[in-house]
Amino acid sequence: xxxxxxxxxxxxxxxxxxxxxxxxxxxxxxxxxxxxxxxxxxxxxxxxxxxxxxxxxxxxxxxxxxxxxxxxxxxxxxxxxxxxxxxxxxxxxxxxxxxxxxxxxxxxxxxxxxxxxxxxxxxxxxxxxxxxxxxxxxxxxxxxxxxxxxxxxxxxxxxxxxxxxxxxxxxxxxxxxxxxxxxxxxxxxxxxxxxxxxxxxxxxxxxxxxxxxxxxxxxxxxxxxxxxxxxxxxxxxxxxxxxxxxxxxxxxxxxxxxxxxxxxxxxxxxxxxxxxxxxxxxxxxxxxxxxxxxxxxxxxxxxxxxxxxxxxxxxxxxxxxxxxxxxxx
Amino acid sequence: xxxxxxxxxxxxxxxxxxxxxxxxxxxxxxxxxxxxxxxxxxxxxxxxxxxxxxxxxxxxxxxxxxxxxxxxxxxxxxxxxxxxxxxxxxxxxxxxxxxxxxxxxxxxxxxxxxxxxxxxxxxxxxxxxxxxxxxxxxxxxxxxxxxxxxxxxxxxxxxxxxxxxxxxxxxxxxxxxxxxxxxxxxxxxxxxxxxxxxxxxxxxxxxxxxxxxxxxxxxxxxxxxxxxxxxxxxxxxxxxxxxxxxxxxxxxxxxxxxxxxxxxxxxxxxxxxxxxxx
Amino acid sequence: xxxxxxxxxxxxxxxxxxxxxxxxxxxxxxxxxxxxxxxxxxxxxxxxxxxxxxxxxxxxxxxxxxxxxxxxxxxxxxxxxxxxxxxxxxxxxxxxxxxxxxxxxxxxxxxxxxxxxxxxxxxxxxxxxxxxxxxxxxxxxxxxxxxxxxxxxxxxxxxxxxxxxxxxxxxxxxxxxxxxxxxxxxxxxxxxxxxxxxxxxxxxxxxxxxxxxxxxxxxxxxxxxxxxxxxxxxxxxxxxxxxxxxxxxxxxxxxxxxxxxxxxxxxxxxxxxxxxxxxxxxxxxxxxxxxxxxxxxxxxxxxxxxxxxxxxxxxxxxxxxxxxxx
Ligand SMILES: Nc1ncnc2c1ncn2[C@@H]1O[C@H](COP(=O)(O)OP(=O)(O)OP(=O)(O)O)[C@@H](O)[C@H]1O
Ligand SMILES: [Mg+2]
Numbered sequence: 001x002x003x004x005x006x007x008x009x010x011x012x013x014x015x016x017x018x019x020x021x022x023x024x025x026x027x028x029x030x031x032x033x034x035x036x037x038x039x040x041x042x043x044x045x046x047x048x049x050x051x052x053x054x055x056x057x058x059x060x061x062x063x064x065x066x067x068x069x070x071x072x073x074x075x076x077x078x079x080x081x082x083x084x085x086x087x088x089x090x091x092x093x094x095x096x097x098x099x100x101x102x103x104x105x106x107x108x109x110x111x112x113x114x115x116x117x118x119x120x121x122x123x124x125x126x127x128x129x130x131x132x133x134x135x136x137x138x139x140x141x142x143x144x145x146x147x148x149x150x151x152x153x154x155x156x157x158x159x160x161x162x163x164x165x166x167x168x169x170x171x172x173x174x175x176x177x178x179x180x181x182x183x184x185x186x187x188x189x190x191x192x193x194x195x196x197x198x199x200x201x202x203x204x205x206x207x208x209x210x211x212x213x214x215x216x217x218x219x220x221x222x223x224x225x226x227x228x229x230x231x232x233x234x235x236x237x238x239x240x241x242x243x244x245x246x247x248x249x250x251x252x253x254x255x256x257x258x259x260x261x262x263x264x265x266x267x268x269x270x271x272x273x274x275x276x277x278x279x280x281x282x283x284x285x286x287x288x289x290x291x292x293x294x295x296x297x298x299x300x301x302x303x304x305x306x307x308x309x310x311x312x313x314x315x316x317x318x319x320x321x322x323x324x325x326x327x328x329x
Numbered sequence: 330x331x332x333x334x335x336x337x338x339x340x341x342x343x344x345x346x347x348x349x350x351x352x353x354x355x356x357x358x359x360x361x362x363x364x365x366x367x368x369x370x371x372x373x374x375x376x377x378x379x380x381x382x383x384x385x386x387x388x389x390x391x392x393x394x395x396x397x398x399x400x401x402x403x404x405x406x407x408x409x410x411x412x413x414x415x416x417x418x419x420x421x422x423x424x425x426x427x428x429x430x431x432x433x434x435x436x437x438x439x440x441x442x443x444x445x446x447x448x449x450x451x452x453x454x455x456x457x458x459x460x461x462x463x464x465x466x467x468x469x470x471x472x473x474x475x476x477x478x479x480x481x482x483x484x485x486x487x488x489x490x491x492x493x494x495x496x497x498x499x500x501x502x503x504x505x506x507x508x509x510x511x512x513x514x515x516x517x518x519x520x521x522x523x524x525x526x527x528x529x530x531x532x533x534x535x536x537x538x539x540x541x542x543x544x545x546x547x548x549x550x551x552x553x554x555x556x557x558x559x560x561x562x563x564x565x566x567x568x569x570x571x572x573x574x575x576x577x578x579x580x581x582x583x584x585x586x587x588x589x590x591x592x593x594x595x596x597x598x599x600x601x602x603x604x605x606x607x
Numbered sequence: 608x609x610x611x612x613x614x615x616x617x618x619x620x621x622x623x624x625x626x627x628x629x630x631x632x633x634x635x636x637x638x639x640x641x642x643x644x645x646x647x648x649x650x651x652x653x654x655x656x657x658x659x660x661x662x663x664x665x666x667x668x669x670x671x672x673x674x675x676x677x678x679x680x681x682x683x684x685x686x687x688x689x690x691x692x693x694x695x696x697x698x699x700x701x702x703x704x705x706x707x708x709x710x711x712x713x714x715x716x717x718x719x720x721x722x723x724x725x726x727x728x729x730x731x732x733x734x735x736x737x738x739x740x741x742x743x744x745x746x747x748x749x750x751x752x753x754x755x756x757x758x759x760x761x762x763x764x765x766x767x768x769x770x771x772x773x774x775x776x777x778x779x780x781x782x783x784x785x786x787x788x789x790x791x792x793x794x795x796x797x798x799x800x801x802x803x804x805x806x807x808x809x810x811x812x813x814x815x816x817x818x819x820x821x822x823x824x825x826x827x828x829x830x831x832x833x834x835x836x837x838x839x840x841x842x843x844x845x846x847x848x849x850x851x852x853x854x855x856x857x858x859x860x861x862x863x864x865x866x867x868x869x870x871x872x873x874x875x876x877x878x879x880x881x882x883x884x885x886x887x888x889x890x891x892x893x894x895x896x897x898x899x900x901x902x903x904x905x906x907x908x909x910x911x912x913x914x915x916x917x918x919x920x921x922x923x924x925x926x927x928x929x930x931x932x933x
Contacts, residue, residue, distance in 0.1 A: 454871020
């Protein structure tokens with residue numbers, strides 16, 4: 001066995017809260033995970049489980065107010081990000097960690113040209129001049145497979161199709177060859193045919209540039225094709241983590257099993273979107289025990305009263321479930 | 330909880346609006362009972378001209394030895410009466426135009442909106458000046474002139490509301506049972522379209538008061554009545570020696586207009602909770 | 608691209624024609640509403656004009672003809688920029704107006720530039736400090752200024768800066784009889800311009816500050832701002848580039864609508880400061896009950912506003928690449 005490589009990103013005990021008029025919402029609760037060099041880690045979970053909030057927290061992009069990172073540590077190559085001053089933080093953003101978002105139409109500034117928006121990153125972080133920035137922008141656009149990059153560079157977001165826009169976003173994210181790419185549902189807003197192309201592109205570039213990737217999605221098909229490891233989130237916390245192979249072959253948490261079951265239904269009849277029965281509890285009325293208990297088919301009395309801890313049932317397989325842990329009594 | 334209580338609870342949350350309402354209430358009371366409690370004719374020469382405030386007369390006398398306090402109290406009446414009447418007239422006209430344009434759409438809408446846009450481009454104060462000058466300044470003509478230049482913004486707003494409502498289910502239902510158009514417009518859609526209109530027309534009272542003061546400052550006020558703008562115009566000639574004579578009526582305009590604007594914002598918070606400013 | 612813009616310009620110019628015709632119609636209507644007939648008014652209604660002159664005008668305007676023919680005559684006159692004569696000044700109305708127009712335009716442009724510049728800076732600053740003391744202060748001040756009658760504010764500024772502090776002239780456009788030329792003259796005019804332009808501009812500073820603030824806050828809620836942050840841009844850069852450019856769009860639209868209003872305010876402020884522009888002309892015309900001059904001013908100022916709106920439309924096209932001039 002070789003010595004474990006130090007992770008690119010190490011998150012520990014991360015908690016994020018939002019102060020709303022109705023009370024405090026804990027959107028991310030005690031989340032820990034790592035991503036190694038060249039690795040793709042996926043976070044899956046239903047809507048509202050805190051995936052985007054966790055992703056935004058990596059770059060401290062949570063708007064304060066209403067949000068605040070209340071606990072935890074985020075280290076990039078060993079450097080703590082949560083205590084960085086603003087100027088140093090800005091040198092990490094866009095340069096060492098880059099991000100792409102769900103809807104490229106919304107994520108691009110409508111009144112600036114593509115060239116201006118990509119060139120801006122190059123000029124800021126690499127200190128290149130105008131002409132050099134343009135040349136590199138064209139190269140980047142070529143890299144992400146935008147045809148006629150010189151012409152495209154001079155156009156505005158509204159001149160491009162959805163798939164092209166997302167390629168532009170990717171080019172922008174890759175401009176400084178970041179150590180980590182965070183992609184928050186990068187294909188959800190795109191046509192089905194384009195989705196596969198964009199995912200393939202991210203995979204290919206990851207290998208070529210040797211980045212780590214944090215992929216956020218609720219599409220398990222995407223996970224199966226791209227991720228090495230998967231983190232399953234529910235109501236802000238991690239409920240299970242496994243390699244992609246293990247997770248699909250042998251899901252342990254009833255929630256994960258439910259997600260996989262729902263995905264299978266969706267695949268087979270295709271039309272109707274099946275979901276896990278029941279609804280996510282309101283953040284203002286969290287059950288005292290396991291937060292999944294009200295929807296869980298395997299529920300036992302203890303689940304209603306105690307909150308299960310995240311424990312490894314096998315080496316490298318933490319699960320937050322009394323039943324799976326064999327601790328039902 | 331009944332509607333009024335809910336309204337008040339939402340309104341109360343805006344502290345500025347509460348202060349505005351209190352101030353406005355004071356001005357209204359001053360306009361209503363002021364001239365009765367302080368029965369001095371504002372046109373009477375009561376003493377030596379240009380006396381400073383806090384002497385024999387609470388707010389001093391003007392260039393012609395007329396009592397400034399009497400002018401202020403009577404001026405409050407004119408300002409409020411013209412402000413409210415002009416705003417009401419403009420609202421009626423604007424809602425009428427906007428409702429017809431929005432409800433019927435198509436060619437009628439096109440035509441009415443052309444006219445509305447046109448009135449929005451004409452410099453409104455210049456038009457008001459010309460209208461008042463041609464028809465001679467009276468409370469009536471000043472009110473009409475201000476209404477004529479104010480209705481277009483209401484029309485645009487009302488049109489938007491009617492367009493938003495006209496294809497709703499309940500309107501379709503009314504049409505299906507053969508309800509006449511005027512009934513649908515007046516009794517069905519109007520109550521839903523009214524809240525934003527109320528906000529705009531309350532704010533329009535403030536603009537109308539400002540316009541009225543500008544007109545009477547230029548000498549286009551009713552010559553038989555004392556108004557705040559007229560008092561400022563008169564005081565202008567002695568600015569060098571008696572600046573307070575112009576300062577007092579101007580401050581009254583400022584306070585009144587500010588109070589109305591605050592009330593308007595409070596109404597907005599209370600009536601259109603979804604449209605709240607951030 | 609360029610050709611499309613040119614086409615757009617031509618199209619917009621053509622659209623101006625019916626608007627100008629409508630302005631003429633309103634003027635004609637008001638003219639007919641005024642006491643006396645058109646010829647009386649055009650000749651100067653106080654009876655200074657000779658009988659023959661009035662008769663001649665009657666023939667010229669075809670007052671024996673039906674109303675619509677009279678309207679065509681009127682339009683014909685307007686097309687040759689013949690707005691009749693002012694009995695008071697014994698001169699063609701159009702000459703009087705063109706004589707005064709530049710002073711008004713200078714005052715309006717200075718005021719609007721001050722208003723836009725200060726309004727943008729304060730609005731952006733307030734939005735960036737939303738909910739904090741500075742924001743509250745700016746917002747409250749804007750609210751108060753918004754409620755202040757401009758002509759009264761002008762008088763109070765005269766009291767403070769001319770009478771008490773003796774810093775700035777209280778009226779006029781330049782020191783009469785000083786015979787300054789060139790730069791010295793320009794400086795003199797600038798000195799005289801300070802108080803009137805600040806007076807006229809402050810109200811619009813309040814408007815633009817409030818608008819800019821609201822618009823910036825709206826833009827701050829959009830996703831591309833998050834993208835800009837994720838890129839590593841500083842808050843200052845984001846505010847003054849990504850956010851500002853987008854936030855300006857609705858504000859520019861409103862500036863067009865405000866132009867007519869600005870002209871009204873300018874009339875009052877010119878009266879206060881004896882600024883020799885259209886506003887003073889209105890005041891003089893009112894004193895002399897010179898209706899024909901008033902109507903001429905209404906016509907010319909309306910046309911000026913129509914063209915100002917056109918200019919704003921073109922500027923908007925430059926700011927927003929999504930506008931395609933089809
Ligand atoms: N600005 C905010 N103010 C208040 N609460 C928020 C805010 N943003 C997120 N939340 C809350 O945080 C929780 C997690 O939201 P988040 O957007 O991270 O979920 P998600 O897993 O990304 O969902 P989706 O799949 O829909 O994108 C939700 O309960 C949401 O209500
Ligand atoms: Mg999300």
